[in-house]
Amino acid sequence: MFNKALNHLEEILISFLMAAATLVIFVAVVHRYLAGVPYIQDLALKIHMSWAQELCIILFVWMCKFGAAYGVRTGIHVGVDVVINRMSPANRGRFVIFGLLAGALFTGAIAVLGGTFVWDNGAHHAFLDLIGQPREDVFEGPTTPDLEWPTWIVYSAIPLGSALMCYRFLQVCWNFYKTGELPKHDESHVEGIDEQTPLDVKEAKQ
Amino acid sequence: QAPIVIKFSHVVAPDTPKGKGAQRFKELAEQKTGGKVKVELYPNSQLYKDKEEMEALQLGSVQMLAPSLAKFGPLGVKEFEVFDLPFLFKDTDSFRAVTDGQLGADLFKKLEPKGIKGLAYWDNGFHIMSANKPLHNVADFKGMKMRIQSSKVLDAQMRALGAIPQVMAFSELYQALQTGVVDGTEGVPSNFYTQKIFEVQKHMTMSNHGHLAYAVIVNKKFWDGLPADIRTQLEAAIKESTTYANAIASTENGRALEGIKASGRVTIYTPTPAEINEWKKALMPVHKEMESRVGKTTIEAAYKAAGFVAPK
Amino acid sequence: MNALIIFSLLLALMLTGMPISISLGLTVMTFIVTMTQVPIESVALKLFTGIEKWEIMAVPFFILAGNFLTHGGVARRMINFATSMVGHFHGGLALASILACSMFALVCGSSVATVVAIGSIVLPAMVAHGYPMRFGAGVIITAGSLGILMLPSIPKVIYAISTNTSIGALFVAGLLPGIMLALMLAAVTWYIARKNNYPRLARMGWKARFHAFRKSFWGLLLVVIIVGGIWSGAFTATEAAAMAAVYSFFVAIFVYKDLKLRDVPKVLKDSANMSAMLLYIITNAVLFSFVLTNENLPHQLADWLLSMNLGQNGFLFVVNLVLLGAGNFMDPSSIILIMAPIFFPAAMQLGVNPVHFGILIDVNMEVGLCHPPVGLNLYVASGISKLGITELTKAVMPWLLTMIVFLVIVTYWPWLTLVVPQMMGML
Ligand code: NA
Numbered sequence: 041m042f043n044k045a046l047n048h049l050e051e052i053l054i055s056f057l058m059a060a061a062t063l064v065i066f067v068a069v070v071h072r073y074l075a076g077v078p079y080i081q082d083l084a085l086k087i088h089m090s091w092a093q094e095l096c097i098i099l100f101v102w103m104c105k106f107g108a109a110y111g112v113r114t115g116i117h118v119g120v121d122v123v124i125n126r127m128s129p130a131n132r133g134r135f136v137i138f139g140l141l142a143g144a145l146f147t148g149a150i151a152v153l154g155g156t157f158v159w160d161n162g163a164h165h166a167f168l169d170l171i172g173q174p175r176e177d178v179f180e181g182p183t184t185p186d187l188e189w190p191t192w193i194v195y196s197a198i199p200l201g202s203a204l205m206c207y208r209f210l211q212v213c214w215n216f217y218k219t220g221e222l223p224k225h226d227e228s229h230v231e232g233i234d235e236q237t238p239l240d241v242k243e244a245k246q
Numbered sequence: 247q248a249p250i251v252i253k254f255s256h257v258v259a260p261d262t263p264k265g266k267g268a269q270r271f272k273e274l275a276e277q278k279t280g281g282k283v284k285v286e287l288y289p290n291s292q293l294y295k296d297k298e299e300m301e302a303l304q305l306g307s308v309q310m311l312a313p314s315l316a317k318f319g320p321l322g323v324k325e326f327e328v329f330d331l332p333f334l335f336k337d338t339d340s341f342r343a344v345t346d347g348q349l350g351a352d353l354f355k356k357l358e359p360k361g362i363k364g365l366a367y368w369d370n371g372f373h374i375m376s377a378n379k380p381l382h383n384v385a386d387f388k389g390m391k392m393r394i395q396s397s398k399v400l401d402a403q404m405r406a407l408g409a410i411p412q413v414m415a416f417s418e419l420y421q422a423l424q425t426g427v428v429d430g431t432e433g434v435p436s437n438f439y440t441q442k443i444f445e446v447q448k449h450m451t452m453s454n455h456g457h458l459a460y461a462v463i464v465n466k467k468f469w470d471g472l473p474a475d476i477r478t479q480l481e482a483a484i485k486e487s488t489t490y491a492n493a494i495a496s497t498e499n500g501r502a503l504e505g506i507k508a509s510g511r512v513t514i515y516t517p518t519p520a521e522i523n524e525w526k527k528a529l530m531p532v533h534k535e536m537e538s539r540v541g542k543t544t545i546e547a548a549y550k551a552a553g554f555v556a557p558k
Numbered sequence: 559m560n561a562l563i564i565f566s567l568l569l570a571l572m573l574t575g576m577p578i579s580i581s582l583g584l585t586v587m588t589f590i591v592t593m594t595q596v597p598i599e600s601v602a603l604k605l606f607t608g609i610e611k612w613e614i615m616a617v618p619f620f621i622l623a624g625n626f627l628t629h630g631g632v633a634r635r636m637i638n639f640a641t642s643m644v645g646h647f648h649g650g651l652a653l654a655s656i657l658a659c660s661m662f663a664l665v666c667g668s669s670v671a672t673v674v675a676i677g678s679i680v681l682p683a684m685v686a687h688g689y690p691m692r693f694g695a696g697v698i699i700t701a702g703s704l705g706i707l708m709l710p711s712i713p714k715v716i717y718a719i720s721t722n723t724s725i726g727a728l729f730v731a732g733l734l735p736g737i738m739l740a741l742m743l744a745a746v747t748w749y750i751a752r753k754n755n756y757p758r759l760a761r762m763g764w765k766a767r768f769h770a771f772r773k774s775f776w777g778l779l780l781v782v783i784i785v786g787g788i789w790s791g792a793f794t795a796t797e798a799a800a801m802a803a804v805y806s807f808f809v810a811i812f813v814y815k816d817l818k819l820r821d822v823p824k825v826l827k828d829s830a831n832m833s834a835m836l837l838y839i840i841t842n843a844v845l846f847s848f849v850l851t852n853e854n855l856p857h858q859l860a861d862w863l864l865s866m867n868l869g870q871n872g873f874l875f876v877v878n879l880v881l882l883g884a885g886n887f888m889d890p891s892s893i894i895l896i897m898a899p900i901f902f903p904a905a906m907q908l909g910v911n912p913v914h915f916g917i918l919i920d921v922n923m924e925v926g927l928c929h930p931p932v933g934l935n936l937y938v939a940s941g942i943s944k945l946g947i948t949e950l951t952k953a954v955m956p957w958l959l960t961m962i963v964f965l966v967i968v969t970y971w972p973w974l975t976l977v978v979p980q981m982m983g984m985l
C-alpha cells in the first residue's frame with residue numbers, strides 16, 4: 041500500500057516537473073519575442089520573466105534527483121555488465137548484489153551529507169526561527185539570485201531524492217535476492233503506447 | 247613542515263585584471279611568508295562555479311575568493327546591492343571613498359555572521375552600454391532586449407530605461423548577441439574586449455552608469471585560525487596586490503577601449519552632460535525602489551561618502 | 559600516482575557491473591575521504607550544482623522532443639517520403655531507411671531514438687518484401703547513428719558543456735559529415751543489394767512523391783525551426799531544444815494525431831526517466847572531474863601527452879584509439895564526460911579546432927554505438943529484430959568498416975566539419 045502510493049507520487053512528480061520546465065521556457069521565449077513587437081511590448085514589459093531560466097534549472101534538478109530514484113526501479117541506470125555476464129549465475133548474482141548495495145551505500149551517504157549541508161545552509165536557522173529561538177551563531181542561509189528562494193529548500197532535492205534512491209536500491213536488491221529478477225529497461229518501448237504499425241509499400245512488378 | 251595551503255578560486259581567465267591580481271597576491275604571499283603559505287590559484291571556474299563558490303567558501307572547501315559585489319545580495323547581505331545603484335559613483339575616487347571609508351568596513355562586518363571575512367575591494371572600472379544601434383537617449387532603450395547578470399538592481403535599471411532585461415549565462419552571450427537573441431548588454435570594457443563582445447556589437451556608449459568591483463574574501467574560521475605573524479604578512483600581501491589590481495584594472499580598461507576602437511567594428515559614443523542627466527533622472531526611481539531592499543541608511547551613507555548629487 | 563589509484567578504482571568498480579554513475583560517485587567519495595583535505599559535504603553541494611548549468615538543460619528537452627517524434631508519427635511519414643524517392647533503386651527500402659534516418663537525425667538528438675523510430679517501422683516491411691533481416695538490421699544500426707551527428711545531438715551538448723564549446727557551431731558542423739556518411743553507407747548498401755539481387759520497389763510518380771513530401775512536411779519543418787530559430791536569433795541553442803519539444807508535441811497530438819492526449823503522461827514519464835539517468839551520470843562525472851581538477855590531473859596528463867611529441871596527427875590517432883577502446887565498454891555520454899576534460903587541454907595546445915575535435919569525438923561515439931560488447935544501437939536493433947547480438951555483429955560489419963574509414967576522413971580533413979559553421983559565421 042505504502043509502496044504503491046510512493047510509486048505513484050514519484051511518477052506524477054517527475055512527469056509534472058518535465059512538463060512544467062518545458063512550459064516555462066516556451067513561455068519565456070514567447071514573452072521575449074512579444075517584447076520586441078510594438079504595441080504588445082508595453083504589456084510584455086510589465087511581466088517579469090527574468091526568473092525563467094533559474095526556475096527551469098531547479099525543476100530539472102529536482103526531476104533528475106527523483107527520476108534517478110525511479111530509474112533504479114525501472115533498471116535504466118547503465119553499467120558495464122560485460123564481465124559479470126560471462127560468470128556463473130551464482131557469481132554473477134553476488135556481483136549484482138554487491139553493485140546494488142554499493143548504490144545504496146553511495147546514495148545513503150549522499151542523503152546524510154546532503155541533509156547535513158542543507159541543515160547548515162539555512163534549514164537550521166529556519167527551524168530555530170520557526171520555534172521562536174533565533175541564535176546569533178546560526179546564520180540565515182542564502183537565496184537563489186533570481187527567484188530569491190531559500191537555497192536550503194531548493195537543495196533539499198539532494199537528501200530527499202538520494203534517500204528515495206537508497207530505498208529503491210535496497211528494494212531492488214531484496215527482490216533480486218528473493219526472485220533472482222532485475223528490472224530491465226527496454227529502450228525501444230514507451231510503456232503503454234501501442235506498437236508501430238509496419239510500413240505497407242508496393243513492390244515493383246518484375 | 248608542510249606549508250599552509252590557500253586555495254584561491256575565481257571564475258575569470260588568468261589574464262584579466264582579477265586573474266592578474268590573484269597571481270600577484272600568490273607571489274607576494276609566498277614571498278612574504280617565506281614559503282610558509284602556498285597559494286593555489288584555480289581560475290576559470292575550474293574548481294567552483296559562480297553559483298557554488300560562496301557555499302564552498304563557507305564549507306571551507308576553498309579558502310579565498312574574489313566574487314563580484316553583486317554576489318552578496320543572494321547571500322543575505324542585501325546592503326551590498328548599493329554598489330549596483332546606477333550613477334552612484336561619478337569616478338574612481340568616489341568609489342574608493344566608499345570602500346576605503348566607514349561604509350566599506352561596515353559592510354564587510356556584516357559578512358562575518360555568515361562565516362566570511364572581507365579583506366579588500368578590487369576595482370574593475372565602470373560599466374558601459376553596448377547594442378547594435380546607437381543608445382544616446384533614454385528613448386533609444388525602448389523595447390531593447392538587454393542581457394544582464396542576475397541582479398535585482400540591474401533588472402530594475404533596465405526596466406526603468408524601457409528595456410527588457412534578459413538574464414543569460416555568460417557562455418551563451420556571444421552567440422546570443424551575434425544572432426540577435428538579445429540586442430545589447432552592459433559591462434566593463436575589459437570584458438567586452440577579452441570576451442570579443444565588440445565583434446558582435448556595432449555601438450557602445452560610454453555611459454559609465456554602473457561600476458564593477460570585487461571583494462577579496464576568506465573563510466573566517468580559517469583566517470582567524472592562522473598564526474598572527476602569518477596573518478599580518480598576508481594582510482600586507484593583500485594590501486599590495488590590491489593597489490596592483492586597481493591600477494591594472496584602469497590600464498586594462500583603457501587598453502581594451504583602444505583595442506575595440508582599433509578593430510573598427512564599433513562606434514563609441516560619449517554622451518553629453520545633458521544626455522547623462524536625462525539618464526540619471528530616468529534611473530532615480532531605481533534608487534527609490536531599492537530603498538526597501540538595501541536600506542535607506544546604507545544608501546544615504548553611500549550618497550554622502552561618494553558625493554552623490556541627485557539630478558535636477 | 560594518484561591518477562593511477564583513481565582510475566584503477568574507477569575501472570574496478572565499473573567492471574563489477576554497477577551503474578556507471580554509482581562507480582564514479584563512489585570513486586570520488588573514497589578518494590576525497592582518504593586522500594584529500596576537501597570537506598566531504600562539498601560532494602553533496604556538487605551533486606546539486608554539478609548540473610546547475612543552463613546548457614545541460616538541452617539534454618532533457620531533446621529527449622522529450624525525440625520521444626514525441628518517435629511515437630507521434632513523424633518517423634513514419636518521413637519513411638514514406640524517403641521510399642517514394644529512392645525505393646526503386648537496388649535495395650530500395652534499405653536506401654530509403656538511410657534517407658529516412660538522415661532526415662530524422664536532422665530533428666532528433668539521439669541515435670537510439672533514431673534506430674527505434676525508423677527501425678521499428680521499416681524492419682518488418684523489409685522482411686515482408688524479402689530482404690534478409692540481418693541486412694536490414696545492419697543498415698538501420700549504422701544509419702541510426704547519424705542521429706548524433708546531424709544537427710541536434712545529446713553527445714554534442716555534453717561535449718559542449720565539458721569544454722565550453724559553442725553548441726550552435728557543433729550542431730551545424732555535423733551537417734556535411736553527416737551527409738557524407740549517409741552517402742557512404744548508401745553506396746555500400748546499394749553494392750550489396752545489387753550483388754545479391756535484393757528486391758526493388760515500384761518507381762513512384764512525382765505526384766505521389768509530392769504527396770508524401772507534403773505529409774512529412776510538418777516533421778521536416780522542425781529543421782527549419784531549430785536551425786532558422788538559432789540563426790535568426792529567435793532563441794538560443796538550449797532554448798531551441800525546448801521549442802523542439804513543444805513543437806513535436808504539437809505535431810504529434812494535433813497535426814498527425816498518431817499520439818493521443820492520454821498517452822502524453824507516459825511519454826513525459828519515460829522522457830523523465832531517460833533524462834534523469836543521463837543527468838545523474840553527468841552529475842557524478844562533474845564530481846569526478848572536480849576531483850581530477852582538484853588534484854591538477856588533466857594538466858599533468860596533457861603535459862605528459864604533449865611530452866611524447868606525437869604532433870597533431872599522432873595525437874588525434876591516439877585519441878581515436880582510446881575512444882574506440884572506451885566504446886567497447888561505456889555509453890557515449892559517460893565516455894565524453896570522463897575523456898573530454900582529459901584530452902581537451904592537450905588538443906587545444908596542439909592547435910586542434912574545438913569544434914573539429916568535438917565532431918571527431920562524436921563520430922567515435924557513433925562507431926561505439928554500433929559494436930559489441932556495449933553498443934546501444936545494436937541492443938535496440940536486437941530488440942526490434944529479435945536477432946542475437948553475435949549474428950547482428952556479423953551483419954553490421956560492412957557498414958561498420960565504412961564508418962571507420964569515415965572516421966579517418968573526419969579526423970584528418972578538418973575542412974569537412976569546419977566549412978559550414980564558418981560559412982554561417984559561427985566560428
Ligand atoms: Na541529430
Ligand code: NA
Nearest residue numbers: 885926929932
Ligand atoms: Na561499442
